[in-house]
Amino acid sequence: MNPKQRVKELLLNPIDWEVRSIAALERKLDISNGTINKWDRVAPSYAYAQSVANYFGVSVDYLLGNADEKKPTQTEPTEKDLEDAFIGAEAYDGKPITDHDKEVIKALIKGYLDTKEG
Template identity: 45%
Template structure:
């Protein structure tokens, strides 16, 4: 997929036209459509990437990861390990429920599943925020 096609898809996701994108980013009229045959300047690519909150590498097709702070498979595995550790500690400390989902106290299965989902989402949000805050600029 080419650069212009990728920009058109991002425009469609944001429900704007390419012309509106050009106006909002200060790029001259019709310039983006010419990028199929010419090489855009890095300053213009940065403007488009900043507008859509994606990386320049994503626009150029070097990576499928839109944002540098998106979670990787390794991050997801780490989150699952942390979640398992938290649940095992909760079981031993408070007697809430075992990791296999068997209910030990007054917590029913649906509440236990909501508890696990909430913890998983909190760990994901924390990991994304940490990547956003602590990734050095040279790796973004």
């Protein structure tokens, strides 16, 4: 299956009801009009493939037809992953999130992941 076919397959179960076509996906991801339609003849650039894969939550290998598993290999979250999750999270429900609040939330997430069975 080529990348264009994979995109069409992924669009059958839309994440966003406004994105149900290749053209709508291209607009959403700021990809030039007609680019994905060429993916049955031309290999996509890595940047575009990564953008589409991220949008659908699949691996680039799946999108390119190199893997049958949709999800990328899961790795344990790192401290940096947790820090990155807080970028832009300055408030919740109109109330500010303090540095102390962030540390408490990170500890809860770590505790949950430590007890979660793989």
